[in-house]
Amino acid sequence: MNTPLRRLATVVLVMFVALMASATWVQYFQAERLNNDSRNVRTLYREFGNARGPIVVAGDAIALSTPVEDSYGYQRSYTAGELYSTVTGFYSVVNGRTELERAANDDLTGRGDRLFFSRIRDLLTGSQPEGAAVETTLLPAAQQAALDGLAGQQGAVVAIEPSTGKILALVSTPGFDPNALASHDIAAAGAAYQQLASADGNPLRSNATQERYPPGSTFKLVTAAAALESGQYTPASTLPAPVQLTLPQTTATIGNFGGGGCGSDPITLADALRISCNTAFGQLGMDVGAEALRTQAERFGFNDPDLTIPMKVVESVFPDEMNAPITAQSAIGQRDVQATPIQMAMVSAAIANGGQLMTPYVVQTVRSADLHRVSETQPDLYSTAMSPGSAAALRDMMVGVVDSGSGTAAKIPGVQVAGKTGTAQTADGQAPHAWFTAFAPADAPRVAVAVIVEHGGNAGNEATGGRIAAPIAKAVIEAVLAS
Template identity: 75%
Template structure:
């Protein structure tokens, strides 16, 4: 009898060990992830039972919590919901949270580490916990100008203050009304999410930060920077610019927009940028090589993760390119992909004398008593180019707006530096229209990138100069108060 009892005791002991291990795993090791899981109903009830902090633009709450008479206690409401949807995202009982509602959830709920002493104070005084206010860097005039400019077209606008990295405008269209997702009517909230997820252009994903696109000729700024930084080229260096370029190791050819000449069999680097000469930049890219182009692109932020604090999809300059692929990549085609955020960063770095500041969207976090919990300090992301190269690129971009493809961005009394882009996409679809710029050229206050998908209202007839440049102009004017 002793042997069977010992075996049974051993089995029971093993079961207890397994049980204790499972409990420890769930209650301790998994506690944090389970607690933060948006599907955790207990977490939702706890969060909704306290007032969530507001998301603030220029002193006005664009996302706030109001008391309601239901099991949750508070409901999220959004003013100007579509205008700021790429900034705030949504906070939903059914569908979780996105954008700043997700990235700053700990602050908004009051659970962030920086709010530890506030929580202790509330516990000791019996004060009901409240979330912190998240104050953004958004400038309402710039945001509205970008949103109006895009209108019913799919696309995005990003505007950055070059000297600090402050994001002044962040717009993605189509936008959406977060209030429809924030409702406590679970059936309606679920139906609203499904409808938006199935809408053309997927409004729930920001075109400014969560999607990547071929940047087309706006990428020629990166190629130009690589050329000047190499020490082998100046703005006056002449480059071969045939009407049609035969790509090596291939039967394929590359030509300029509309099959046009760039002004001769050779043009200066400046003239190539001014008229956006494809064949010249393809030749230039092959001369520099893919490693030089990639290294320069990475100094501007390509192939590097970024959080603003929302995560931004990495822009891509691909590895291991052959000669034909390098030629196409040098003009922003092939497998080169960029977010509008990235192309705004390219202009911002040039505008700031070659120093790229890290973009950021949250300026200050304040506790419920309005005391400052944290304030973002500008920081350097990278040195993209030398100050001399930045100065030369600036003058070349000014020439683009004054005499070249970007004349639609001209502002009387303000010197604008810019670059157009018309990026080919899938066969049978109209090209994307791009424009990136900064102003005033001599003392930059804003750098902007505009993307209008598939040519917007002009479709296959669109160019970056015709469609995207006027939107950038309106945003610059808004920032400058004109």
């Protein structure tokens, strides 16, 4: 063979090797990612031909597939669309899948590794493949109370069982009806998606898990925890509480709600939390220090990019590289501090559980089509957020907030509620967000809850967390305690 032919043969060989390597990379190494991509319509067509498993709440299917006489074979439907849309998301041949329909897709389709033996059984018996049932931790009464409490206002509610991490309620408003997106009429389903995607409030996004907000004074729980954990403070420790706190290195100041004082100067740490004294907590943040605040925030779950429930939760943020003025503003939940509603529910849940933060989860059990239990979620410790002694002290301080402080609207006769209000400033010219986070009963907690009503909801600039968000939290707590 002469030299030109050898060179040509080498080039052809290299091209064949490159082609084989590329095909192997796509078909093997990238197969899982491509199959799970919600834009992969081929996967959806293949999946529609099998019976997709139901999503279940308290024994009732809230998402299910039924046989139909069309080319897809099965129609996905949702029995209580808007009530559970934050959890189920949607499953659509046109628009893909979101939320639990996406996160639990391998179980719902029956393709997951833990359903291997079910697939072998179906193959040997000639049975039609069926997906597994995904049973959630949701409590219908709590979910309904959360949706009713928001009453058309934009916001979110999250309720967690502190001792286990079970999510009892997960609501984002505005919600949507997944049935319109699940339609087999491609034009109608596409139009429904476009309408929702451009609607005010972005109904397709979960405010509970995918949106970050300044947490405002609810973050004072984190600052108080850092102070108590330092060993330098107790609830009786006194803090300076001027009408205005002048921030070092700048002419900026921090003021209190309404522009007044905090009743006394100095003030105890317990009273500063009870009435939500900004100037006291701004100074406390600078005294405790940025590093201690960041460490404490991260013990509660901030700055964690990997949290899933199993739906992905966007990372809550406590910033790096802070000087004294930024530290003071961060200590009261402003500046660059950002938190999801589920994050603030986790803060309350950890305090309620004696400082032990359990990993939140919304899937309790996965069952194969023959009702065999394939998996069961067991409670898992996320972190030790604070010592039992500090948690008990902070719990008692939070009880004071509801008994005689800024959160009295959350009082429940015969039940001791521990809570914290927040009224978070946003952009200039916009009304503040109204926050409330709480747990109850304080001495034996069964539920921790976080509520945000964006831009004060119906009250606008007149809103406070105690006035707008606390009654919603109260209703959710009552629903859990009555169940």
